[in-house]
Amino acid sequence: MRLLYAHSGNRCAFPGCHAPIFEEDGLLTAECCHIKAFSPGGPRYDATQTDAERNGVENLILLCSRHHRIVDADVQTYTVEMLQKYKLEHELQYNAEMLKLTDEQLRYLLMSSESFWKRIEEIDYADVPGADFKMRVENQKSIEELIEALEDCINNIDDILSGIISADNELLENIRDIISDSKMDLDEFNRLLVSRGSSDLILHNWEYNNLAAPNTMNQVKMLYLQLVVKLLEYISYLTSTEHPMLNKYREKLANHQEHNYYYD
Secondary structure: OHHHHHOOOOEOOOOOOOOEOEOOOOOEOEEEEEOOOOOOOOOOOOOOOOHHHHOOHHHEEEEEHHHHHHHHHOOOOOOHHHHHHHHHHHHOOOOOOOOOOOHHHHHHHHHHHHHHHHHHHHHHOOOOOOHHHOOOOOOOOOHHHHHHHHHHHHHHHHHHHHHHHHHHHOHHHHHHHHHHHOOOOHHHHHHHHHHHOOHHHHOOOHHHHHHHHHHHHHHHHHHHHHHHHHHHHHHHHHHOOOOOOHHHHHHHHHHHHHOOOOOO
């Protein structure tokens, strides 16, 4: 929001419009608009975007209320390419250092996020069939708590995959035990394996277990740790104070990368 405002010149980005974003007394009279809509069914919605891309600075443009309604009401004329052109040409006129967004102005611009989280809450607690089994967003969790919860989930997935791999590796012996316990002829079973080849059992899901699963998990861990480090660096930059978890996760990423190779 600070970067978006800094490049706005405190003016609506619609060509020829000089309506301010903030009035002289600090009153917000413009709107922060999505070029590609945030919600399905909205103007110029793009299902391939991630939420981060939808709320990224490249997909946001500051317009006065009048022009916001105009561009959203006529998506045939005001295409994604057209609005991106308006945004680029407008922002090229202003240096990022020309304007500084005050904390109060930032609060106004961010108020729309309250509406979004209220919408999520309404979705999560709607009285619908199966509501008792709804997996709900815990919006009260801090960034630090979300990082730790996500890390626990990743570790759980790793444990589950390890359990599946172990079970597959033990499949042949388990079948032998079942045959032996049932008083069937185990020697006959072993001869059958030799004659037909036992690779279907011995190599059951071998590529998934020994290549796909570990390679994917290592990549997930790498991307997760990289994301956390960048997030904590960004928070540190915004607050001008090093986040207490930053060095811990830098070390985690460095340690992970020392042993991070593709299995082949």
